[in-house]
Amino acid sequence: MANDNIYVHFHPDEHRFVDQATEWIGRAEQHAVKLTDFLDPRQAFILNSLANAHPDVHVRFEGGHEGAERRRAIVAPDYRVLEDEDAGIRVIAVSSPDDSLAELDHGDYMGAILGLGMKRDKIGDIYPRPDGCHIVVAAESADYLSLQLSQVHRVHVRTEILTAERLQPTETRLEEQQLSVASLRLDGIASDVYRLSRAKVLVPIKAGRCKVNWKQEEDPSKPLKEGDVVSMKGFGRFTLLEVEGLSKKGRHRIRIGKYV
Template sequence: MSTDNIYSHFHPDEHRFVDKATEWVERAEQHATKLTDFLDPRQAFILTTLVNRSADVHIRWEGGHDEAERKRALIAPDYRSLDDEDMGIALIAVTSLDDKLKELDHGDYMGSILALGMKREKIGDIHVTPNGCHFLVASEVADYMRLNLQQVHRVHVQTEQLPIERLQVAATKLEEINLSVASLRLDGIASDVYHLSRAKILIPIKAGRCKVNWKQEEDPSKPLSVGDVVSMQSFGRFKVLDIEGLTKKGRYRVKIGKYA
């Protein structure tokens, strides 16, 4: 499978993943199977695009629950049934007797997991609940996580591996923000959401620390649309919920949902 005319559709920083995904598909065409690590929605789109170019390969996705954001993929020759294949996903529950556990957020758990030397690709969705946290991991690292995750942001915790059926999915919490902006440009909306000046918001965007719909975006003038998800490293992420029209002064009324 040639990637020559595929590269033009993707950001240069994505070319390495395009190469990896192409190799997975080519191996499946030669009767091998590949179980990937957890992929984000952008990577899933790239891999699906490549699989769809081959008539001899199919794919199965699994993230532990129906609405999972991060998923593992199993790529195989089209004659192989994938329904009963083990997708290698384990569930880890985190609890504590410390009342401060209720103050922990997604970033606290993520930071503590990565501090153990764990690669992000081995971690699926993280669900923070009032009683702690449920997170999904690649089964090959489940024992390591269970034995070594003993503290989250100075809170001592206990971990337990549970059957995947016991996963507690946390409801997505969005803080609604109503903005009045001169245009729908990425830098204009992001500067208001993150309370940064237009000059300061340009720094992370041009440094490659911004993604729109999980795709790296370095153009500050990119117009945003309803449904777009913007993430800015170190600042969090938000979703454009609605564009409600123009004010009398010609400014756009935009409703934003900022992820808690």
């Protein structure tokens, strides 16, 4: 299938990744094996969708544990046993001699990592805990990150490289809120969650800084449904947990979970 026909199924900003994924699949058909960087769930969906159209190619995703959000992919010819392939994943265990790590969150660790010049594509999920943090990282970047990461926010830290089998994932924490909204439109719900006026929330949406289920969404009127995950650059992300029904005044009662 020609790429210009494939493109109609994807957002224009996704076309570059579609090209990459198509190239990986094409190489697998020529008996090559590709280990990708970490993919978000939308990228994994695109790669898997394209690979499913090629019966002589298969894909394995690995992010350190079964519930991982960001995962590397191994794209290979169908005769390769992918369970025997090394997914190239290590874990950076972050610790500190005092109790100050309890104050740090996901954003603090991510800011420190990116501040070292690390590419986001080399980092998987990050699991902060009160006594430290486990950071999933590409094996080829583990030594650099372990050597360079000495401070997170204002806290001095020490690191250790672990195998993926020693990963201790933490459960995602959601701060639940109950809201009453006029409609299930993206802009209406996002304005309440982020406590922005409707006019102000339109700016990042129309600027392409909002994603619904990891797919860029520029239509503020898009209706949300239960299970949708919304992220807005600079404001965090939330999931629509439940649409509970209509109030006597015809407003939608919803329950959302904001990632903390």
